[in-house]
Amino acid sequence: MEQEPTGARRRLGAELRRLRVNAGLKLEDAARGLGCSTSKISRLENGKGVPRPAEVTALVAVYGGASGAEAEMLDRLVAESRTRGWWEPFTEGLRSDPHFLPAPGRYAAVETDATAVAAFDLTVLHGLLQTADYARAALRARLPDRPDREIDQLVDLRRRRREALTATPPLALDAVVDESVLARATGGAGVMAAQLDRLLDLAGSPGVTLRVLSFAAGPLRAHAGRFAILTVPPELGPDVVHTEGHAGETFLESGPDVATYRAVFDEVRAAALDRDGSLDAVVRYRDAHRAAVTGGSHERHARTTS
Template sequence: MGLGSLRDDLNPLQRFGYEVRQVRKGRKITQGRLASGTGYSVAYVSKVESGKVMPSPKFARGCDHVFGTNGLFERLHPNAEGNAPEWFEPYLNLEREATAILDYSSTLFMGILQTSDYARAVIRAAHPREEPAEIEAKVDSRIGRRRVMERKNPPILWVVLHEACLRTLVGSKKVMHAQLERILRFAESPQVTIQVLTFNAGAPPSHLPFTLLRHRDKSMRLYSETPYRGHVADSEAAVSDAEATFDLLRATSLSPDDSLSFTRKVMEEYDT
């Protein structure tokens, strides 16, 4: 049995759930059997079918296995970034098209740089009541952002990391060691520059994280966050102030070479 007629009134998340439900019922498969076959709970299947939760890629592959649909649901899977909150979508669109990304991370590493285990620990801390499958969907979404650095012409990425990013124990020592190891590998790319702003540098020019994104038309956008949501600004005054702050951050940080040596030293401390 094929898919039902497409519903124009549904967003991609709802459409995926609708098609799962249609095929499941057409094959006379219960939610319990689908849950067992995909390795998820009945509650999770119900939420996916009602369009309330982003299905993980693993769940999509599991549907194909249970239904025998030969990769159909994996292809139908909504863009993983659809799991991001609505207010974050403008930033993701800008990130995908950026020619340069200038980021200041004050406490946690930016999403592009995160390992799966680090992202999982961060997301679990922010969403302690969500089911493991929902956490994994968010992890998949965040890790998917790496693709921007894997495209044919990746953007220039210049990141200033406050030492707090390196010192804040996220997950475990093992998780942090792997995270810092990833930072060092990332910095091997000619497109990537990493600098560390140490505690010894004193009060930082900014205590809040922010990101500047430049595009092909030379325009610049500023992304900043409050505790509950993010905001994209393109006003000349806001962007100019952020550029000046980023210049100060770079000037007061360790050099790129010294930053990598410092990062390597902190990474080795997590071995003890």
């Protein structure tokens, strides 16, 4: 079965790293043999960028070659690494931004390889949980200078990502949401009421676990910023932590970094409400936003008839 290009690149990188280590060579040795920089070898081993067949062939020769079956596998991985990912049509033409949109589609590419996502959010809901209207409001707030066309592309990308929750097997999502996310009227009260209705539906889906961190829990380490931990099959590479901030997004793959974020997530999940308490909180805020819509309509009607 063919892999998505990012998964193939990560698998290819892992194989190249294995061949180099088995040959007793360091990154510097490999770079010298290929006549390139160590950063190029590192990028290949980390599954970043599109590998060139001739370069991979030359690198394998530096490592002493590969057996027939092994060589066939490497050729297949190179070919699959050079295909287009499903997300690329959704990101064509999007301008990169060093702070807010450094690599459109990169998160979707990693998420495609993942089998599970553990996420903590304290400003807006995770993209997998968002309705189109909510996503549009959240993206417009984050990217105020982008044309509507680009915002629409990113909304469509999030819609397509949501299909993973109903795939076979589904992507497992363990989401902890700060209570402030439920209270904040992202997109207005009407959009928020519809979003929380959708959240209640998703909370009943196989593979989706929802917990709400109430205000009563007080501040925790997790409040330093939103993050998502993506569990990736070992053959495709290490697990990944994705974070966002004013300086842009970050992808962390080192063992100690991932372990730290797993400990933080375990802590915040333990402090959150249980399933029933979490659903009660969502219903309470859904009803409050719905009431705000009704109250606003009555107020406007009163003004027009006075």
